[in-house]
Amino acid sequence: MRRAGSSGFPRSNSVCAVPARYSLQPKSLDAHGIMDNKFHMDEFMQSFFHSSSTSPKGPKAAMTRIPLHDANNMPLQAPLIPDPFVPYECPGNRSLHAICQGDPAILGQYLENTPFTLAGDRFLVYVSDFTNCRKAPFMDAGIVIPVRFGDREGGYFLFEYEDNDAAIAAGRDLWGYPKKFGTIELIERTGGAMASVVRHGVPLITIDCTFDGTQAEPLKTTPHLNIHIQPAPDGKILNKRVIARDTSPDFRMTSCRWGSAAVSLGALATDPLSPLGPVRVLAANYVIGDFFATEQNGWGKTIANLVTNGIPVEGA
Known part of the structure; x- marks a missing residue:
């Protein structure tokens, strides 16, 4: 901003992690042309909560980081009002x-x-x-x-x-x-x-x-x-x-x-x-x-x- 030295948006202070190789996107169509959105939940949950043994750089290399915020308004995980709003x-x-x-x-x-x-x-x-x-x-x-x-x-x-x-x-x-x-x-x-x-x-x-x-x-x-x-x-x-x-x-x-x-x-x-x-x-x-x-x-x-x-x- 022209007269402000800060972007004004919340800084991330904690993260949730989602394995990047798992997609929640529809994978196929069934015989009736309906999207099949199933995936291996057990495998996903294990990868979500446990380290990945296949990543040479450890579990963080395979993670997608979801930022959480410590804002002055709700919802805490995605505040409605940019904080700080001024300038x-x-x-x-x-x-x-x-x-x-x-x-x-x-x-x-x-x-x-x-x-x-x-x-x-x-x-x-x-x-x-x-x-x-x-x-x-x-x-x-x-x-x-x-x-x-x-x-x-x-x-x-x-x-x-x-x-x-x-x-x-x-x-x-x-x-x-x-x-x-x-x-x-x-x-x-x-x-x-x-x-x-x-x-x-x-x-x-x-x-x-x-x-x-x-x-x-x-x-x-x-x-x-x-x-x-x-x-x-x-x-x-x-x-x-x-x-x-x-x-x-x-x-x-x-x-x-x-x-x-x-x-x-x-x-x-x-x-x-x-x-x-x-x-x-x-x-x-x-x-x-x-x-x-x-x-x-x-x-x-x-x-x-x-x-x-x-x-x-x-x-x-």
Whole structure:
């Protein structure tokens, strides 16, 4: 990676061994044309657990090594999230942002069960292309509203969608992003760009932008202020905290085109986006640049504990 000296993937610390000369591939077809997958199990098991007397270099020369990992997530033998996940980068990251104006009463309802207060009547609808990220390529989309938490201002993700389970798990487990799976597109065309998010066959977000120079004052959506929840085995909340994360200082923008846009929002019972509509779009921009999640800014920081070991924090 350009700004990271490590690959970021787990190191192997133990192995299982499978004799290389034994194959589990089908060996033949029987009289009915069905594959015969039988092999001599006794011989295989003996070779698996005992030394090979035929190998001049000893048993390891005939072994296929299967790496196991000591990662920070499951499954231990093949972790879903690359560990460590940071640092990572995405050269040529593309994003389409729509700056929208909403009803403060509706926006405030989404915050009633959070420690945040609304910081204005505008919100952001966006789709972003991280498919050039080698560690976990993904598409990303969501709705972010500016909020206040004490003396801090930042962006709270009401909804977020991605299309790679590793990226979804990393965002949820590490930093509290409310990521769910969605099918996401971002297409640049002559004079504009369009984007869409579909979940369970239902269109949830569409953005159609024309690059005509229309501009609006940018929103303050960083640092991201996330509510990170760890459920307990009995179904209650084990830990609940506010995490701040801000990778924006390391982003290197190469181009930005402004324009007018139309946004439509759909809904599922589990994804109530439509109360934010009909959407009034003030302006949109299409940004291309190099994204970096560095050791300095790529990790999140706990700024408040709300529940610790199942016990609500007094005054939180």
